[in-house]
Structure formats: structure tokens, C-alpha cells
Amino acid sequence: MMAYYLRRFTRLLTGHIDGPLLGAVLLLMGVGLTVLYSASNAGWARVSGQMVNMLVALMVMWIVANVPPHFLMRLALPLFILGVILLLGVAVKGDIVNGARRWLNIGVTRIQPSELMKIAAPLMLAWYFHRYEGTLRSRNFVLGAILLLVPVGLIARQPDLGTAVLILASGGYVLFLAGLSWKIIAGLVVAGLAGAPVVWSLMHDYQRQRILTLIDPMEDPLGTGYHTIQSTIAVGSGGITGKGWMGGTQTHLDFIPERTTDFIFAVFSEEFGLLGNVVLMGLFLLVILRGVVIASNAPTLFTRLLAGAITLTFFTYAFVNMGMVSGILPVVGVPLPLISYGGTSLVSLCLGLGILMSIQTHRKLVHT
Amino acid sequence: MSKLIFSKGVEFRDSQREQQQFKVRLAALTVFVMLMFAILLTRFVYLQLVQHNHYHTLAEANRISIVPATPGRGVITDRNGVQLAYNYTAHTLEITPSKAGSVDDTIDKLGEIVEISPRDRRRFRQLLEESKSFESLPIRSRLSDEEIARFAAHRYRFPGVEIKARLFRQYPQGELFSHVIGYIGRINQKEIDRLEENSELANYRGTDYIGKMGLEQSYERALHGTTGVEQVEIDSAGRAVRLLSRTPPTSGSNLVLKLDAGLQSLVFKAFGNRRGALVAMDPQTGGVLAFVSKPGFDPNLFVDGIDPQSWNELRNSPDRPMLNRALAGTYPPGSTFKPYMALAALTYGKRTPQQGISDPGYFWMGNHQFRDDAVNGHGWVDMYKSIVVSCDTYYYVLANDLGIDAISKFMSQLGFGSRSGIDLTGESAGTLPSKEWKKKRFNREWFAGETVSVAIGQGYNAYTPLQMASAMATLANDGVMYRPHVVDYIEDVRTRNRTPVEPQPLRTLDWSAEHIAVIKKALVGVNKEGTGASVFAGAEYISGGKTGTAQVIAIKQGDKYVESRVQERFRDHALFIAYAPADKPRIAVALIVENAGFGAKSAAPIARQVLDYYLLGKEAPTAAGETPREDATR
CATH class of the missing domain: 1.20.5 (Single alpha-helices involved in coiled-coils or other helix-helix interfaces)
Structure with a gap:
């Protein structure tokens, strides 16, 4: 009897958890805490704070993993609409922090609706294409693109180019996986290249500066180029084996800005070197490949698209962040998934990973 | 279905x-x-x-800052240990223009917190023009503790502004020693180039100042010391985190001078508001006991950069305070030249001491009449009397017999017309006239009449007071000549090792002892019964001396020089040379009081004060610059 309840309880606890995915996530989180400890100069406050964030995020992941995908499908439209409304709210009366209007005060607390959109946008598109499954025509893609561009445009206006690009990418992955014709993709690439000057003219000065900085960081070494220069030095000086944990001079002498958040990879790379980078990329690849497997095994179009988009968004985070720290991408506010300090991104990432688990573990239920 | x-x-x-x-x-x-x-x-x-090596280097360059450890500059003291130049630490407020944004705004805002005078602003402007924008430049020095605290509270408002502790040079005696000690000032581009040429620039990392004048300049190498190096780990804000390694600096050596601060001060006061110069030397060593050029200036003005207004005042003053008269001012020696002329005559066998002339008060050469000051002449004049009463006619005749070649040969051996080699920079060589000199200078032949002027210390003659003092000292020391020097020895701060500057005589002139005795007897006669007698009456020692008056403008034939009619600046210069005690001279003096007229009246009393002080330790009983009541006779 006892054994039965124990089994029931264990099943309740682990029944919808995907083992490989959880393993990779826990390893990444362990790496994250280790680096964070060094990045915050042995500051336990940050590390313990991040531990709480991780616990919350893991709980969210567990809860979401237990939510069946068809229930998520029902949430897609309301969540998306809510997100757009909140974004409009931000545009009208959001709080300005660091020159950008990103936060909305909802009385109890301040929230960043763009975070919600990171999940809501691919969810909505996956639902939309699933709804028109079998009868998909070009106009569906056009409408999908428009649906995507509404929140992307609102977020880009805040301005938060990094998040806008990420959401555009996550929606773009859905469109691509749903079968957007190659001709249109080719056309978009051409249009994108042709439209670059237009985008350039629409960009804010600081955004243009970031791109110029990427081309020649030494042009303004103490200004916009400073982040890139110092993080590149950190990475390069790490060498093959790194300077050792807690041994990074760039880190501990304060040369790396934002070293617990967006630039934490510079700390990691300085202290653990090329070998560390390979291991870290391997862990990210583990998550991504598991996601690809889940997506390819997913039973419905909705779950396939959603799983694919979540997986590739996760990849995009990691790639953009590491690319920015190593100086091949412009500086945008994208954290390194599961490593950077910060609760919001951790929770939204784990929410996505929870969805992956849910999709993986609810397959049979759908089939039978 | x-x-x-x-x-x-x-x-x-x-x-x-x-x-x-x-x-x-x-x-x-x-x-x-x-x-x-x-x-x-x-x-x-x-x-x-x-690229690992490249980035490794960059990371190390980020992390490690090579901070020069600046050596303390050597201290300068007089022979009795009185400090003439020392260092003190003070806090300065400094602006690095390249980091500060608008410099004017920054200074305006700083002015609300600490006092910034218009002089500070002008000085800073000047510095700004001369420096590179990434250098840290002082806007205010000598901050009080309260000002430091007030700035610290507002520090965040001022990027590129810092408080720094710096060593400052202080010249406690002010203008008293200005022309000897000189001053230090911020290193300029020319000096950087020179340092680089001598591969000394590395030693100047961290040094902002360099000697610009006087001993500070001529002993720069000894005073500066050797810069040390500290490797410091710094964080991104440039704050030192820990010391990695350190090579300590070696402090600059101290200079101990032959100068006597008490004597210097006495002379300075004795000149009063007169312009002029005095050099007193120890004939037995060549050590300079007093070295005065009036007026002086305050060397402290230059230490943290002089403001343009003060600089212009100094530069444009008609009194020319920046001119080192003792070193670079050249004057006709007037009658102080006569003892050397007489010695030349003896040496070259042109006169015996007993040989004499009957002085009618004038000397005809061709159709030109050379006059004596005594209109009716001095009567029978032998060599002794020619010096004691300063008879011009005797020397007019002698000049003709000696000729310019012999005169210039003899005088050049005494150091006239060439640099003495004193340990100060900027020395002038003066002018010792000769046929070759005139040919070179004017491309003209020498006239016999010109020899006559030269013989009484006029004409083309122009010597520095230093040369006059050196000649006096050489004669007093029976022809054994030392190089004049201000510094007695250089003292290593750590080992206390002393390096004497000038222990050996320069040369000994081949004069006969008899001849020297004749001249010395006459010089003693001057102070006993001649032109210096009234000034030296009652002295507790026996001294030798010679008065001199140097014309600034030529008096036309048939005109008479009347002092009151001549503009102050064109009046005659008063000169005096002296040594004492007569039997074993310990001090030789030469001085000139510009535009003061008759030498016995204005110059001799100062020499008396100097000798009294140095030989007897007496301060002058009369107030500064006061002249004796009775008129001296020549």
C-alpha cells in the first residue's frame, strides 16, 4: 500500500519531466551558479538570490510540464491579446528606465510585458497555423507575419531591439517550420538587404552606434566600444584552459561591465578558457538537440511548431549572447540562458522548457 | 460518409x-x-x-600599472645649514582636461567648492596651452584639510578632477637667493627633447619639474635623483588594488653651499633699493660667500607655473629683476682696473714702483685731451700714489707704453673676458678688448687712443662682477687662482658621502712676490689713506681695496660730468673691490651699484659691511643703504 502511494507520488513528481532535458538544465544552472559566485566577487547575496530564482523557475517548469498541450492551445489567443494590450499600455504610460519605456506598473509590481511575449508570440502563431492545418495558403502566412509584427513593432519602439529581434526570430521559426515557401524566404532575404538602409534610418543613434562599434570597437574605446573591447580581451586572455575559477583579472578588477548579467559569458570564458567554452556549448547543444527530438516526435502541428520555436529561440539566446560577448554581434540586452543572473529570463526560459517537457510527455495521451 | x-x-x-x-x-x-x-x-x-598572446598582453596592460616612484629632490643649504630650498608635501586639486569635458565649466563649478583665484585661473590657462590634454594639471595647490573634505563630498560631480599629494619646492628665503638658487618649473617640450637626447627621459617619468635657472638648473642631475618603479595592480577605475613589485627611488643629493645666508641677507639689505650686484669669495678656495643681484624676484612664483601677469611684470620691469647682474651683467670696471694695470706694468718691466710722472691733470694724445678728475693734477705720482689717489694720468701714460696686446694678454690670464666656469649656467664672458677682438667685432683697426681708455677701465672693457671678484681673489691669493663655485659639496642622502666640488686650484699665475707686495701695499693704502679711507676708518682689521666709477655715457670734449644733471639711468656706476685681512686674505669682494655715482660713496660702504660681518661677525651698525656723512675724497 505504502509502496503504491510512493509510486503514485513519484509518478506525480516525475511523470511529466523529461530526464535528458532536466539533466542538461540542471548542469547549466550549476555552471551558472559557479560562474556567478566568481562574477559577483564571492558575493553570496547574488548567488543565493539566483538559487531562489532557479527554484521558482524549476517549479514553473514542473507545473507547465504537467499542463497538457491542448490546454496551452486554449491559452494561446488570450495570452497573446493580453500581451498586446499590456504592450500598448507600456507605450502609453510605461515607466522609463535607462531611457527606454519597457516597464508597466500594474499597482502591485512592475512587469515587463515583452517577457510575456517571448512565449505568447510563438504560442499564438503555432495555434494559428494549427487551426488552419491542411488548408494553409499564402494568406495564412501573411496574416501570421502581421500577427507577429504587431508585438515586435511595439517592442522595437520601446526601444528594446534585442527582445524585438528575439521575438521576431521565435515567430519566424514558427513561420519557417510551418512551411513558408522558400521563394518567399529568398524574397525576404533580398528585401531585408534592400531594406537595411531604411531600418538604419529608423534606428536610434545608440543602436546605430552599437553596430558601428562592432565594426570598429576602437573608434570609441571608452564609450560604446568599451563593453565589447573589454569582454573580447577577457575571452581572448582566457586562453585554452582559462585563468581558473575566481582567477579572472578582467572580472575581478572590474573591467567587465554587467558581468553578472548580460556579460557573464566573458567571466566564464576568461576563467575556464576554450575548453570551458566547448563544454558550455556542448551543454547548450544538448538542450537544443533534445528539443529538436521532442519537436520531431511531437504529435500535432501545434506541438511541433511550438516545440521547434521554443528550441530554436533557446539557441538564439545562447548564440546572440555569446556572439555579442566575443565581439561578432552588436551589443543587445540578451542574457545567456540559464547562466545570467536574473529571475525574469530564467522563469520565461524554464516555462518554455516546461512546455517542451509537456509536449514530450503528453504524446501518448493525444494518440490514444 | x-x-x-x-x-x-x-x-x-x-x-x-x-x-x-x-x-x-x-x-x-x-x-x-x-x-x-x-x-x-x-x-x-x-x-x-x-590571438591569445595579444589579448593576454592587453589584459595585463589593463591590470598592471607601472607607477613611477618619484625621488625627493635634494635640499639646498648654506654653509651653516640654513635651508635655502626644500620640499614639502601639499595637496593639489588637479584637472585632466581630456577627461573633464568643458574645462571652464569644471573650474566654475570647482570655484563654488574651493577658492580659485583669478591668478590660479590664469596660471592654469597657461599650463593648458603648454601641456597635453591627458596630463593632470594643478588648478589649486596647498589645499586646506577643510577644502579637501569639501571636494571629497562633491567628487562625483567632477570627472577628471582629483586631489593629489605632491612634493612642492619651497624657497624660504624668497628673492634673497633668487639669482643663485634659481628655481624649478614644469618641464617643457624643449627640456623633454633634451632629456631624450641624453637618454635621461626615463628617469623623469613621474617628475613634473626640472631646474630652470641657477643651481637648480646646473645641479639638476645631482638634485633630481633616480626614479623608482612600482608595479601596481589596478581596477577599472584606476584604483590601486595591491602592490606587485617595487624598486624604490634614490633621493636626489643635497647641496651644501659655500654661501653664507647671513652675509647674503646683509648685502641684500645694504643695497636697499639700488640696482647692482655683489660677489664675495674666499680667495683660498674660490668658494662664493655672497652672490647678490639686485633686484631679485620671488622664485616661489615659478614653482607651480607662473601666471602670465606676474611673468609680464617681471619681464617688463625697467629694473630687469630677471637679469642675473652678478653673472651676466657686464660693466666697465672703471678705476678698479688700475691695480691690475700696475701689476702688468711691473710684470712686463714697463715700470718700477719708484718711477713716476708729474701729473698736470691731463694727457694729450694727438689732438685729443684725456682728463684726470683732479683738474689741476695730483702732482708727483709714483705707482703707489697712482692707486691710492686713483690718478688717471699715470695710466694714460702707462697705456701708451704697455700697448693693447700686453694689456689684453695680462688681463686674460686674470680671467677677464672669459667665463670663470662657476657652477651656475648663463654666465657671460664679458669683453676684453684687443686688436683681434676689434677686428672681429667691428672689422676696424685698433687706435692707440682706445688703449688709453682701456687702461682706466673704460672704453670697450666690460666684465661681470663675478670676473671682478675672481680677479680680486686671485690677486689677494698671490696669483693662485681657483674656479669660483657656489656649492661646497654634494651630499648623498643615504650614505652621507660628501663629494667636494672644487678642491684644486685652477692655475697659478707667474707673478713675482715683490710685485704682488707692491700692489697689495697700494691697495691697503687706498683704505688707509686714499679713496677708501673714510669708509674703512676704524676697522679692526687691515684691508685692501680700490674704488671705481664707470661711465655709462661718454662725456663730450670740454664738458663736465655733473651728476644732478644726468638722468638717473645714465649716471655713473659705482664700483668697489676689496679683500681682507691684508696679511692672509679670507675674503675678496667686488661690487657694483648701478647709476650710484662715485664708487667710494655708494659702493665702498657695502664692502665695509661685508668685511665687518665676515671677519668680525658684526652686523652693520648703520641702517641699510645709508651712506657716510662726510664726503669721500678720491
């Missing part, structure tokens, strides 16, 4: 196809992911493997 099945079949097939298409797309994206990660990996390999 069948339609439904059919449609379901289509849907099924569509769904199959869709799933297939999805898998292809997913595979494409997986390839894309791999490709992107490969790019990242390539980048990491490039940074961490290929």
Missing part, C-alpha cells in the same frame, strides 16, 4: 506530407544551429588560441 473518409484521407495524406516537410525544415534548422555554433567556435579558437 465516404466523402468524409475521403476528405479525412486527404487530410491524412496532407498531414503526412506536412509532417515530412516539418522534419525537413527542422533538419535544416538543426544544420543552421550547427553552423552558427561552428562560427562561434571558430571565433573562440581565434581569440583564445590564435
Whole structure:
């Protein structure tokens, strides 16, 4: 009897958890805490704070993993609409922090609706294409693109180019996986290249500066180029084996800005070197490949698209962040998934990973 | 029903196809992911493997700051240990223009917190023009503790502004020693170039100041010391985190001078508001006991950069305070030249001491009349009397017999017309006239009449007071000549090792002892019964001396020089040379009081004070610059 309840309880606890995915996530989180400890100069406050964030995020992941995908499908439209409304709210009366209007005060607390959109946008598109499954025509893609561009445009206006690009990418992955014709993709690439000057003219000065900085960081070494220069030095000086944990001079002498958040990879790379980078990329690849497997095994179009988009968004985070720290991408506010300090991104990432688990573990239920 | 099945079949097939298409797309994206990660990996390999050394160097350069450890500059003291130049630590407020944004705004805002005078602003402007924008330049020095605290509270408002502790040079005696000690000032580009040429620039890392004048300049190498190096680990804000290694600096050596601060001060006061110069030397060593050029200036003005207004005042003053008269001012020696002329005559066998002339008060050469000051002449004049009463006619005749070649040969041995080699920079060589000199200077032949002027210390003659003092000292020391020097010895701060500057005589002139005795007897006669007698009456020692008056403008034939009619600046210069005690001279003096008229009246009393002080330790009983009541006779 006892054994039965124990089994029931264990099943309740682990029944919808995907083992490989959880393993990779826990390893990444362990790496994250280790680096964070060094990045915050042995500051336990940050590390313990991040531990709480991780616990919350893991709980969210567990809860979401237990939510069946068809229930998520029902949430897609309301969540998306809510997100757009909140974004409009931000545009009208959001709080300005660091020159950008990103936060909305909802009385109890301040929230960043763009975070919600990171999940809501691919969810909505996956639902939309699933709804028109079998009868998909070009106009569906056009409408999908428009649906995507509404929140992307609102977020880009805040301005938060990094998040806008990420959401555009996550929606773009859905469109691509749903079968957007190659001709249109080719056309978009051409249009994108042709439209670059237009985008350039629409960009804010600081955004243009970031791109110029990427081309020649030494042009303004103490200004916009400073982040890139110092993080590149950190990475390069790490060498093959790194300077050792807690041994990074760039880190501990304060040369790396934002070293617990967006630039934490510079700390990691300085202290653990090329070998560390390979291991870290391997862990990210583990998550991504598991996601690809889940997506390819997913039973419905909705779950396939959603799983694919979540997986590739996760990849995009990691790639953009590491690319920015190593100086091949412009500086945008994208954290390194599961490593950077910060609760919001951790929770939204784990929410996505929870969805992956849910999709993986609810397959049979759908089939039978 | 069948339609439904059919449609379901289509849907099924569509769904199959869709799933297939999805898998292809997913595979494409997986390839894309791999490709992107490969790019990242390539980048990491490039940074961490290929370029590792480069970035390692950059990281080390970030982290390690080489901070020069500036040595303390040597202290300068007089022979009795009175400090003439020392260092003190003070806090300065400094602006690094390249980091400060608008310099004017910054200074305006700083002015609300600490007092910044218009002089500070002008000085800073000047510095700004002369310096590079990344140098830290002082806007205020000598901050009080309260000002430091007030700035610290507002520090965040002032990027590029810092408080620094710096060593400052202080000249406690002010203008008293200005022309001897000189001053230090901020290193300029010319000096940087010179240092680089001598490969000394590395030693000046961290040094902002360099000797610009006087001993501070001529002993720069000894005073500066050797710069040390500290390797400091710094954080991104440039704050030192810890010391990695340190090579300590070696402090500059101290200079101990022959100068006597008490004597210097006495002379300075004795000159009063007169312009002029005095050099007193120890004939037995060449050590300079007093070295005065009036007026002086306050060397402290230059230490942290002089403001343009003060500089212009100094430069444009008609009194020319920046001119080192003792070293670079050249004056006709007037009658102080006569003892040397007489000695030359004895040496070259042109006169015996007893040989004499009957002085009618004038001397005709061709159709030119050379006059004596005594209108009716001095009567029978032998060599002794010619010096004691300063008879011009005697020397007019002698000049003719000696000729310019002999005169210039003899005088050049005494050091006239060439630099003495004193340990100060900027010395002037003066002018010792000769046929060659005139040919070179004016491309003209020498006239016999010109020799006559030269013989009484007029004409083309022009010597520095230093040369006059050196000649006096050489005669007093019976022809044994020392190089004049201000510094007695250089003292190593750590080992206390003393390096004497000038222990050996320069040369000994081949004069006969008899001849020297004749001249010395006459010089003693001057102070006993001649032109210096009234000034030296009652002296507790026996001294030798000679008065002199040097014309500033030529008096036309038949005119008489009347002092009151001549503009102050064109009046005659008063000169006096002296030594004492007569039997074993310990001090030799030469001085000139510009535009003061008759030498016995204005110059001799100062020499008396100097001798009294040095030989007897007496301060002058009369107030500064006061002249004796009774008129001296020549």
C-alpha cells in the first residue's frame, strides 16, 4: 500500500519531466551558479538570490510540464491579446528606465510585458497555423507575419531591439517550420538587404552606434566600444584552459561591465578558457538537440511548431549572447540562458522548457 | 460518409506530407544551429588560441600599472645649514582636461567648492596651452584639510578632477637667493627633447619639474635623483588594488653651499633699493660667500607655473629683476682696473714702483685731451700714489707704453673676458678688448687712443662682477687662482658621502712676490689713506681695496660730468673691490651699484659691511643703504 502511494507520488513528481532535458538544465544552472559566485566577487547575496530564482523557475517548469498541450492551445489567443494590450499600455504610460519605456506598473509590481511575449508570440502563431492545418495558403502566412509584427513593432519602439529581434526570430521559426515557401524566404532575404538602409534610418543613434562599434570597437574605446573591447580581451586572455575559477583579472578588477548579467559569458570564458567554452556549448547543444527530438516526435502541428520555436529561440539566446560577448554581434540586452543572473529570463526560459517537457510527455495521451 | 473518409484521407495524406516537410525544415534548422555554433567556435579558437598572446598582453596592460616612484629632490643649504630650498608635501586639486569635458565649466563649478583665484585661473590657462590634454594639471595647490573634505563630498560631480599629494619646492628665503638658487618649473617640450637626447627621459617619468635657472638648473642631475618603479595592480577605475613589485627611488643629493645666508641677507639689505650686484669669495678656495643681484624676484612664483601677469611684470620691469647682474651683467670696471694695470706694468718691466710722472691733470694724445678728475693734477705720482689717489694720468701714460696686446694678454690670464666656469649656467664672458677682438667685432683697426681708455677701465672693457671678484681673489691669493663655485659639496642622502666640488686650484699665475707686495701695499693704502679711507676708518682689521666709477655715457670734449644733471639711468656706476685681512686674505669682494655715482660713496660702504660681518661677525651698525656723512675724497 505504502509502496503504491510512493509510486503514485513519484509518478506525480516525475511523470511529466523529461530526464535528458532536466539533466542538461540542471548542469547549466550549476555552471551558472559557479560562474556567478566568481562574477559577483564571492558575493553570496547574488548567488543565493539566483538559487531562489532557479527554484521558482524549476517549479514553473514542473507545473507547465504537467499542463497538457491542448490546454496551452486554449491559452494561446488570450495570452497573446493580453500581451498586446499590456504592450500598448507600456507605450502609453510605461515607466522609463535607462531611457527606454519597457516597464508597466500594474499597482502591485512592475512587469515587463515583452517577457510575456517571448512565449505568447510563438504560442499564438503555432495555434494559428494549427487551426488552419491542411488548408494553409499564402494568406495564412501573411496574416501570421502581421500577427507577429504587431508585438515586435511595439517592442522595437520601446526601444528594446534585442527582445524585438528575439521575438521576431521565435515567430519566424514558427513561420519557417510551418512551411513558408522558400521563394518567399529568398524574397525576404533580398528585401531585408534592400531594406537595411531604411531600418538604419529608423534606428536610434545608440543602436546605430552599437553596430558601428562592432565594426570598429576602437573608434570609441571608452564609450560604446568599451563593453565589447573589454569582454573580447577577457575571452581572448582566457586562453585554452582559462585563468581558473575566481582567477579572472578582467572580472575581478572590474573591467567587465554587467558581468553578472548580460556579460557573464566573458567571466566564464576568461576563467575556464576554450575548453570551458566547448563544454558550455556542448551543454547548450544538448538542450537544443533534445528539443529538436521532442519537436520531431511531437504529435500535432501545434506541438511541433511550438516545440521547434521554443528550441530554436533557446539557441538564439545562447548564440546572440555569446556572439555579442566575443565581439561578432552588436551589443543587445540578451542574457545567456540559464547562466545570467536574473529571475525574469530564467522563469520565461524554464516555462518554455516546461512546455517542451509537456509536449514530450503528453504524446501518448493525444494518440490514444 | 465516404466523402468524409475521403476528405479525412486527404487530410491524412496532407498531414503526412506536412509532417515530412516539418522534419525537413527542422533538419535544416538543426544544420543552421550547427553552423552558427561552428562560427562561434571558430571565433573562440581565434581569440583564445590564435590571438591569445595579444589579448593576454592587453589584459595585463589593463591590470598592471607601472607607477613611477618619484625621488625627493635634494635640499639646498648654506654653509651653516640654513635651508635655502626644500620640499614639502601639499595637496593639489588637479584637472585632466581630456577627461573633464568643458574645462571652464569644471573650474566654475570647482570655484563654488574651493577658492580659485583669478591668478590660479590664469596660471592654469597657461599650463593648458603648454601641456597635453591627458596630463593632470594643478588648478589649486596647498589645499586646506577643510577644502579637501569639501571636494571629497562633491567628487562625483567632477570627472577628471582629483586631489593629489605632491612634493612642492619651497624657497624660504624668497628673492634673497633668487639669482643663485634659481628655481624649478614644469618641464617643457624643449627640456623633454633634451632629456631624450641624453637618454635621461626615463628617469623623469613621474617628475613634473626640472631646474630652470641657477643651481637648480646646473645641479639638476645631482638634485633630481633616480626614479623608482612600482608595479601596481589596478581596477577599472584606476584604483590601486595591491602592490606587485617595487624598486624604490634614490633621493636626489643635497647641496651644501659655500654661501653664507647671513652675509647674503646683509648685502641684500645694504643695497636697499639700488640696482647692482655683489660677489664675495674666499680667495683660498674660490668658494662664493655672497652672490647678490639686485633686484631679485620671488622664485616661489615659478614653482607651480607662473601666471602670465606676474611673468609680464617681471619681464617688463625697467629694473630687469630677471637679469642675473652678478653673472651676466657686464660693466666697465672703471678705476678698479688700475691695480691690475700696475701689476702688468711691473710684470712686463714697463715700470718700477719708484718711477713716476708729474701729473698736470691731463694727457694729450694727438689732438685729443684725456682728463684726470683732479683738474689741476695730483702732482708727483709714483705707482703707489697712482692707486691710492686713483690718478688717471699715470695710466694714460702707462697705456701708451704697455700697448693693447700686453694689456689684453695680462688681463686674460686674470680671467677677464672669459667665463670663470662657476657652477651656475648663463654666465657671460664679458669683453676684453684687443686688436683681434676689434677686428672681429667691428672689422676696424685698433687706435692707440682706445688703449688709453682701456687702461682706466673704460672704453670697450666690460666684465661681470663675478670676473671682478675672481680677479680680486686671485690677486689677494698671490696669483693662485681657483674656479669660483657656489656649492661646497654634494651630499648623498643615504650614505652621507660628501663629494667636494672644487678642491684644486685652477692655475697659478707667474707673478713675482715683490710685485704682488707692491700692489697689495697700494691697495691697503687706498683704505688707509686714499679713496677708501673714510669708509674703512676704524676697522679692526687691515684691508685692501680700490674704488671705481664707470661711465655709462661718454662725456663730450670740454664738458663736465655733473651728476644732478644726468638722468638717473645714465649716471655713473659705482664700483668697489676689496679683500681682507691684508696679511692672509679670507675674503675678496667686488661690487657694483648701478647709476650710484662715485664708487667710494655708494659702493665702498657695502664692502665695509661685508668685511665687518665676515671677519668680525658684526652686523652693520648703520641702517641699510645709508651712506657716510662726510664726503669721500678720491
